[in-house]
Amino acid sequence: MSDALKHECGLAYIRLLKPISYYHRKYGTAFYALNKLYLLMEKQHNRGQDGAGIATLKLNVEPGYQFMHRLRIAGPGAIKEIFASVQDEVKEIERMYPNLREYPGLMKGYLRFMGEAMLGHLRYGTQGKNSVKFCHPFVKSDINPARNLTMAGNFNLVNTDELFEMLHETPGETMRESDLGAMIETVYHFLCEEEAKAPENPDIAEVLRKATSRFDGGYVCGGLIGNGDSFVMRDKHGIRPAYYYKDDEIVVVASERPAIITSFNVPQEEVRELQPGCAVIVKADGTFSEEQILEPAEKTACSFERIYFSRGSDADIYRERIRLGTNLAPKVLESLDHDLKNTIVSFIPNTAEIAFYGLIKGLEDYLKSIKIQRIIKNRAVLTDAEIEELIHRRVRIEKIAIKDVKLRTFITADTARDEMVQHVYDITYGTVKPYQDSLVVIDDSIVRGTTLRQSIIKMLDRLHPKKIIVVSSAPQIRYPDCYGIDMSRMGDFIAFQAAVELLKDRGMTDVMQQAYDRCSAAREQDKLHEENFVKEIYAPFTPEEISKKIGEMLRPEDVEAEVEIIYQSIEGLHEACPGNKGDWYFTGNYPTPGGNKVANRAFMNYMENKVGRGY
Template sequence: MSDAIKHECGLAFIRLRKPFSYYQQQYGTVMYGLNKLYLLMEKQHNRGQDGAGIASVKLHVEPGYPFLHRNRSIEQRAIADLFSQVGEEVADLEKYQSDIRKHPGLLKGHVKFLGELLLGHLRYGTQGKNNVEFCHPFIKRDTIQSRNLALAGNFNLVNTEELFGLVNIDPGVFQRQSDLAAMMEVVHHFLVQEDQKNPGRPDIAEVLKQSAKWFDGGYHFGGLVGSGESFVMRDAHGIRPSYYYISDDVIVAASERAAIRTTFNVGENEVKELMPGQALIVDVDGNYKIEQVLEAKERKACSFERIYFSRGNDEKIYRERSQLGYNLRDAVLKSIDYDLKNTIFSFIPNTAEVAFYGMVKGMEDYMNQIKVQRILSWGKDFDEEKLTEMINRKIRMEKIAIKDVKMRTFITEDANRNEMVQHVYDITYGTVRPHVDSLVVIDDSIVRGTTLKQSIVRMLGRLHPKKIIIVSSAPQIRYPDCYGIDMSKLGDFIAFRAAIALMKDRGMEDRLQALHEECKELARLGQLDSKNLVKEIYHPFTAEEISAKIAELITPPEINFPVELIFQTIEDLHLACPTNTGDWYFTGNYPTKGGNRVVNKAFLNYMEGKNERGY
């Protein structure tokens, strides 16, 4: 994504089902669980650049000894930092007893994170600041073992104020900035209530049923209870992804299927999807059940997971991203007037690469059809040279844009800073025939358009192509997200700015003001969640008109050749990604009422000049 957005967190959960001596005998190390947790987190590193955290619970600990441990880091290599501390702890013990690794019981007693219940988290900061205090897991400590709780997740909640009110808590400054803090208070509240009914053996399914019905948002979260129970749960719409794997040795859950497959070397069908509204619950003895905690609602799994967020080494995601690119074939062919001979195809590194291959495959299929038609039309009127020339025609592909990862925009003055931003990307000279070749460049999605205008289009312009066509494998991003992605300000979206510009071009400012007044009235009545008013801003215009306006907005004034934008259609998105139909950032069709409240609040902020989040 050329305009990077902060997004999904990653969850890693492991429950060891055998004694530590078993793992030492079977796998040659008592550190088996921690090693797997490290791998499971590293294979989801794409989901967290702001920090990481781990927690563990030890079973059957003697009274008075610690059983719940937690550590977090915001170092540049946070995962490595956390696990290197564990390694240093073991190394220090080996100074006094060199063979301590051969004594599982002794090692468990001295290594803090050598527990049977393990929880890992990778954080992308959406709500809250990027301080270590905001990194998951959060913990609640209590003198009663079964009321201790560690919690982490991948989610955003849009009703945190209501949640604090539910449990009669006046949140402090820190708590107001963290939706996990709100979730923790609610879950812990009902955990205590349940422990009062069943001392020492709380019914986790009941705790989750009482808690989750109050959460408005998309979520996948996991928890460890001090008495040895543990759980992972997914929201009722299945917005956030959740997968699990169970064997005789371990119970595992994570945010991505491929991470589990790689870490445990298992087949695709061995890793299951936790379905909407379900929880994977493990008791103190390692027995598990899949519980339908919330009634499943219409599946709205996040389509951005397939377009961009999840790692592309999952075979289904790879095929879907390829199909997204393939689906753009006809629109691109029309734009270049079917002139493949004078067109070069490339991609904006690096997340659009798979979609690029799909788009090229579409072009190759079209070219092969043309080859067959031409050859058949010749009859017997051809020679070896003519046939060879036709057969050897290829789609022209080049690596045009190169991201210079060494660039740092350290200059703070606006004018000089813009100059530096222009050079974040560089180009490959000599690849384009000036004023002859059209240049088609695919990106996975276009959010703000800032990098396109300030850097990419300017840099590509130095090659002097006949035309630049920017292709997005995602549809136009028009609305805020409030279920995990940090996209909450309407004014940030180039599609929204294009629609506003069209309204002004056509003298429709009075319509904009009328919508503002209607939105203020809904706010006064406490009905911001009743409908999405921002849809009315896009309604007068076709997708093509908005795309054309976006192209105008991202074209620097010195560019004197056409720049065109082509976006994926909603229909083709769903054809390519049939199981992930969540599309509210494109369509405005939010799965929960909280989404309507967020988009309308974002509109109010925009109209009133407030540079604030919509939730």
């Protein structure tokens, strides 16, 4: 998307079901699991740019030896740095023991990150600072080996304060400012309870049932336990994605299905989705189970995963993004008055390419129907040349804009920086018939509109189109997200800004005050979670009215071309992505009560001119 959002976190989990020597014999390397973990993380590198971490659990370790290890590094190059560090450790050991690779059992003893169970994590920060101490996995240590716990995940919780209060904990800075801090403390609390009752065989499903029933948010979390058990669990609404594969050699879980398919070269149909409220649990003896931990609620899997976050190499996601584009064709045709002859279609940025193909398909289908109608209606009078010209007519496609990745807007003065921002994209000159052609450009979504206003629209206007139509494959983003995406401030959303301007234009600003008063009253009664009062801001207007206002707001004064913004409809989104109904950032229909609280708090922060998140 032109207004880039940070990607979701990514999780990778591996559990070997056979001794390490087995993989050494069959695959020629004792590093089979580490190699696969690296692949799983790299194949999900579209997720999490702030850091990464890995953790390993060794089984059947002699008393007195460390059985759980962790390595975390901050920064966008963290994956390569982590595995380079692991490789350096291997080289150092091999200098002392040159033939060590031939003895997998000894290697496991000497090398920290050779073990039977592994967690890998790709982080982007929503809660907590972007430093290494906030990177996953977290470790909760205990003098009792069976109570040691390592956890990582892809999630946001909106009730961390309540969790710490329930635990009677006064957390340190790292724990307090990280959702994982509250999560690992809660799981640890119930793990200790269960281990005290059944030290030889604790019921991990029961631990998860007691802990996660208290979580309000969207999550996929994985854990390694000192007694050799391990798990990956998904929230009861299925908000965050998780897929797994199992055979007689391995259990693997990842945030994205193609990562597993590619890394293990297995058929798509053998990679299963972890269902809402379920956990994959592998006991210390290798016993595998998929257990229903929480009663599943209505599935509201995040639709942004399908629109933007997950890689389009997944077969289903590819088809859905095609459909998102196709569904926009009727609106685009209406805006163009069906004049495709004088229209050029393109996309910005590259992640919108698949939806672009879908839009072209929809426009081509219309064009084909028109050709057929005209030939049938006028075949008696059409010349051969006219028929040939009609048949060969196509939707005009051009690569209008190319991002200049080398350019950095290093000048800090506002006016100079605005000028530099305009050149982040290069344009292709000579493609547009000046003042005659319209330009249609598709984007994944339009969140803030900043890049459109400061750069893209001004840049496209240099080609002198008659009209610029920016098309969003996502609906209008109206509400904050609290389940993973870093969208939390109401004033950032161009759709919200447009609704506010419309209220001012029509002398209806009292609507905002009334909504604020209702929020304040609900806060006094501790009922902010019961209803989303921010919906009242949008209620007086149709989506088309808000889109029109957004077009006016995003059109700089010095731009000659008419500017129009077209958004996907909610109905079009659900038709294209039937398995991912989570649409709270578009509709305000949050799957958990904490979502309403976040939206109301975010609106109150806006009205009170407070900077910060609503959770």
